[in-house]
Each structure stands twice: as structure tokens, then as C-alpha cells.
Amino acid sequence: MQKKILEFDVVVLGSGAAGLSAALKLAEKGLSVAVVTKRDIFDTNTRYAQGGVASVTDKDDSFDAHVKDTLTAGDHLCKADVVRRIVEAGPAAIRSLEKYGLHFTKRGEIGEEKNASGYDLGKEGGHSARRVLHSGDITGEEIEKTLVGACRRQPRIEIFENHVAVDIITSAKLGWMGEDFALGSYVLDAKSREVRTFVSAATVVACGGAGKAYLYSSNPDVASGDGIAMCYRAHVPILNMEFFQFHPTILHHPKEKSFLISEALRGEGARLLVRGADGRLREFMENYHHLGALAPRDIVARAIDNELKRSGQESAFLDITGKSRDFLRRRFPGIFAKLMSLGIDMSKEPIPVVPAAHYCCGGAQTDYAGRTSIRGLYVAGESACTGLHGANRLASNSLLEALVVAKFAAEHISANFKGLRGERPSGRIPLWRSGNATNSDELVVVSHNWEEIRKFMWDYVGIFRTNKRLERAKNRIKNIRKEIEKYYWDFHLTRDLVELRNLSSVAEIIVDSSLGRKESRGLHYNADYPDRDPDMDGVDSVIKKPYRS
């Protein structure tokens, strides 16, 4: 018989860079930790990150420059104090990864500068210096492998795979009086289909982003906005969800819908091209920004979108044929191999690319240490909105944020653990109740709703928005949400149903946040308000679930 109630000092929901880093730091402080992850532990967004970790390590670079680039990309919406804290904590986060065994590529390993020393630093859009540490172009996979290995060696960490977090248990939701505390979480064991109660003095939500709200995305299927939706249901304010980042260069190929072609290619000189009416490929980014193909991501993605609409072409192209085959194979082993498997030799021909949903800059409101409005509830990584990214994330700042905020959160939890445990209200936490649930024989509804959401989000809430499009999306999502909520309480929980409910909730928050912002800024472009409103500098959008609903 499986235990229905489990107790740990801390429960971490999610197994990407943020979740596993937090788990390790907490365990190293002597706390018992559960890592709850809804599929295989490797099944995370982190694993697909290619570019790397932005951090100042070069003598010609500076914290001031990294802060400035982050603020510029964020378009007057970043929190400057948070930016500085996170940027300055970067080098320690790099050392910590190396301590766990991660190897970052060094100069001299790539082939062109055989005797050079130090890190081989990549360059990406919006960065004024080479500062992206990488492990070839499979940095995320290497980070994930390293952290999983370290967690598996750590006796204070227990890993629960195929366990889907359903909801955070808070004292306010149970109707208990006094300060609102996080008491644990309800978690669905996807195999036994039982909902188990995880009781903990602190909960760290690190469930990643919500790219699957869009038809075309670089994200894997797990990116269904679980952390953000759970925080919303726990009444944590959700900030800035209109700022959804579209990566400019996802491979356009009938057999591969979400394969990223790293911005690091442009850092190594790749040119962005579009086919003109005469059939010739030509560059176009100089017409949009003085940094050309290395302009901030929002500008490049919108420029490609505009060029494709104008020319009627299906894709743009990235041309890196100026580099040798040997260099490309060493610097971009993952991309090179993937393209070769599809019959594209990047050393000889341009790569077809299109923009696609990539990163959610908004999320649950936290401070730099992942603290939320609920005592004992912390959020780190893509589920959080710390204020680092503002209206547009600077490339490769996401892994940096995930690692640093996870560490700060773990430090805060362990330093305040006595209070978290001792001051929380005591009482019996009820077991999960699923009403009159029966087994669903209409699973097709789940997949149809999922598809419908992703289509209208792409059509109406994408790179180019208008009031009319957003209103259309609002009507659609309202009806779908009603249907899903009814379905949710009438049928036994499955992982698909939990994900669909979360995804639809996050889609609705994105639509509402977009409707609420009556200006264009960073990643949010509404043709009915094409300009930035200076009065809105530093003003976040806030969506909060009312207590009585």
C-alpha cells in the first residue's frame, strides 16, 4: 500500500535547473527534500536550452555592462535592484555548477584558437560583450545531467517521478485564520492515479514555463504553465504575462516543429535572410535596428514576422556557410547533427527558420529570493516573475536566473526554517476530494480543447496583436475555461486533464494581461496602441484570483 500522506522539510515541484539547484542547496543545509516531477526527471525545458548561461567572467566585461544590457532589453520594466543582485551572483552560480561536475567549453576546444585559455564565451542578441558560457550547444542537457547526478547522490533528496502537482495547499484556502502559509501540495501519482498529500514547511515551485499555450513553440510538451496556474489558484499575484517571448529562429521543417536554432549562431556571424520577389536571398535586419541580426529578440522576431507577411514566404533563413564545417561541428554539435539527420548541411546551405513561442517573462510575483506573498511558498525559474526580465528577457539570462534565485531561495528557507515550521498554523490537512468523479470516456475533449487553445493563442495573442484579436481570444477562452472546469470536477484526474486545466488558465491570464496593457512595450505589440507609454514605465500588469470566486 502506498503512503497517502508524506512529510518532508521542503517539497520542490519541478526538476529543471531551478528545482534541482534548490533541492541540492536545501539538502546541503541538512533539510529533507522531495523533488516532485510529472514525467521522467529529465523531461524539462532546461534540457532543451542551447545558448548557455549569461554571466560576467571576462576581464573586459563588467557587471555594469551586463546590468545595462538586461535593463535595455527589458524596456523600462525590469526591477533594477533585482537585476543587479542576480547579475552579480552569476559567477558563484557558475562555480557551483562546476563543483557538481559541469564542463563549460573552453577556448581552444573549438578549433580556431588552439592555445587560447579561459571560457569560450558566446554572444547573443542584446549583449554588448561575449559573456555566454556554454557546453557546446547542449548546455541545458549538460546542466540537467549534472544536477540530476548530484541529486541522485544526495541522500537527503527523494525523487518522485510521474508525480503531477495538482495544487498548493495553503491555510487561507483551507479557511484557516491568520497569516497565509503554504502547508504542502496535492500530487497525483500518474501511475496509481491516486492523489497524495505532501506536507512540508516550505514549497518551492519550479515548474517552468507555458510555451505549449501556443501552436508553434520551442518548448517540450511539459511546458503547460503548471506552476503559474497553481500559484494563481493559491491567490499569488501573477505579473506581466503579456510578455511572452518569441524566439526568432526555430527550425522550419515538416518533420521537426520545435527545434531551436540557437541565437549563438548569429553571435558567430550567421546572417538572417529573407527571399525577395526576384527569388534572391537578402539581409534585412539593418533596416530595423543598428545591431542588425543581434538586436534584442523582440525586435528580431517582429522583423521576421513582418518580412514574412510582406513577402508571403513561409520562412526566413540563417546563413552560417561562412564558417568552416569543422568549426560548426565542434561549436554546434547538437544542431549540426540534427540538421544533417534532416538532410541539411549547415556549412553549405542556409537554414530555414521561423519565430515561435519560447519563454514566459511573466509569472508568479516574487522577490529576488523567490519569496511570494504566502509564507513558505517560493517560486524560481520560468514560473516566477522576479523583475529580472521586464518586458523582454535578455538571451541566456534565464538559466542564470534559475540558478541564482534557487540558491537565494534555499538560503532563505534554511535561515528561516525554525519560523516556517514553528509558526505555521496547526490543524488536520484534509485529503484530496474529487467530488463525484468518474472515469472519463471523453478524452477526445481534452485533446480538442488543447489544440483549440494553442491555435487561437497563436492567431490572436502572438507577435502582432490588436484589440479585436484579443477580444476574440477572450471570448474563446472564456467558454473553454467553463467547459474544462466542469470536466475537471466530474472526472477522475489524469495528467492530461491537470495540464489542460493549467494551460487554459494561463492562456486566459495571458489574454487578460494583454488586454489590460494599453501600449506597446518589449514583447507586447498591439497595433491599436503602437507606442510605449512613458507613464507605464515600471508598471507591472497584475492578475490576482479574488478570494471569493
Ligand code: SIN
Ligand atoms: C538560444 O540558444 O538561442 C536560446 C537562449 C535563450 O533563450 O536564452
